[in-house]
Amino acid sequence: MTIIETERLTRQFVRRSRGLRRSPGRSRSLLTAVDDVTLRIEPGESVGYIGANGAGKSTTIKMLTGILVPTSGRVRTCGLDPVRQRRLLASRVGVVFGQRSQLWWDLPVRESFEILAAIHRLPARAGAMRQDELVEQLEMGAFLETPVRQLSLGQRMRAEVAAALLHSPELVILDEPTIGLDLLSKQRLREFLVAERGRHGTTLLLTTHDMGDIARLCERVLVIDHGRLAYDGSLAGLSRTVGAQRVLVVDLTESLPDLNDIPDTRHLGSEGNGLRQRLAFDAEQTTAARVLSAVSKRAEVRDLSVEEPDIEDVVRRIYSAHR
């Protein structure tokens, strides 16, 4: 069974322009938030759903979970009609809204889990076992008895993810799960999601602005732009399509003239009299290690960093390529 299936899915909103009631300038206009989107996601896939703010990601998610009715087109999630069978669907899908909490602010984390276990009608033993598993995997033991309002953002996001996964859903939708997290917390969360998917074959659909999430979690990327599906394929293919490049930043121990002639790279700029240089390279053609060794032959490298292609940039390139 296909987990997510949409056919020409479209959603329009009526927008009333600001202005006084009855004033002549007040008018209604139609905004198409999701425009003719057709896609299929199979069980066990891990899909990144990216796009700029306002591109239509959240609207799509609301239609997939039955909170919003499509204007036209068809949508099936877990083989169900999301709006008509919303509650049945809710027991098979887990949703993490990065900006909204599903935990009870004043209660210890453990009690939130217990309420959710009751809501999802988990049998007592199975519920307890699943909770123990999540507590261990997400390292939540230290703050299980702490009220949610006292958690750090990283701890709260782990609890949110556990809350969404407590009923072992087939499909997990994560709406910006790593927003605001520090690097270590991000990495832990990603590792957990990879492991969880490996253990239970869970299908993942996540929206994010973080290219690192996509690179580490997703085999397939969907790019939505102005409501339209602009790309559907692998991440490597996406980078190929738009020519998104990674950037190696090297700090040298001595000033060098611009490094214009390192193979398979493009010199982007120098700072501090050539002490810091930025080289763009395409992951398809060379590796960071090869570029680094070529640079090391000219001067000693004191420090380095690799910048991932920026999602906004990727989306912008896709958009301009489409026009």
Place this chain on the structure above:
Amino acid sequence: MRAGVRTYWKLVVSGFRQESHYRLAAFAGLVANVTFGFLKAAILFATVRASGGHLAGYDVGSMSAYVWLSQGMLGMVNLSGTHELGERIRSGDVAVDFARPVDIQGSYLARFVGARVFTLLPRGLPSVVVGALTIGMTMPATAQPYLLGGVSIVLGIASSFGCVYVIHVLGFWLVETRGLQLLYMVVSGFFAGLFVPLPLFPSWLHDAAYATPFPSVMMTPINVLSGQLTGLAAWHSVLVQVAWLAGVLLLGRVLTSAGLRKLEVQGG
């Protein structure tokens, strides 16, 4: 069906336990209840004495029972109109509630009943005990008024939730429901018999009050518990409570599905 009952029972228990975390608030509530109890007692006793010791079926002993039972119930029923649902609708967090495999009205009701039954321990019973020890009050000597009264209190708690829920669900259409909450706070307390027992009202106002669900929220449980109503009359008033509860819950349901449809169709 059995799984459903178990789910709601667990929600009642979780509401009960959540409330148990707010100890300081419960203590502050008790102090306020007792203080205003003495104030109410002073005014109403003077009124009874000024009428020669008997007024609309009350003497000082039964008036004392009214005062302390009403103060004791104040923490249990919702006469303030506040609830978290309005804010959740306004902020859009209600989407999280709709993404759960449970009835939204039913789950909030279960948690509310659990939470408010808990306040019986730190606020309800102590208020009554303070009143009984300091002033004394006339209470029934048989078991039946207490048993039926317990049922009546739970019906009152649920009815007050049903009314407040209706106001908050209107938030799907109104941007701001705080005005309505304020109106509710003023009207519901008055007609529930919080300030003055309803038998003291002039007959037209008494009839007006009984045309609303509010007497079911507080006056009826007090009448049943204190033995002011006995036998068939007590059973009858409890049945009226059941009818009001069914009515307000049904209205809330209709509004919820209309609101959900609006959310689905217009977005939010």
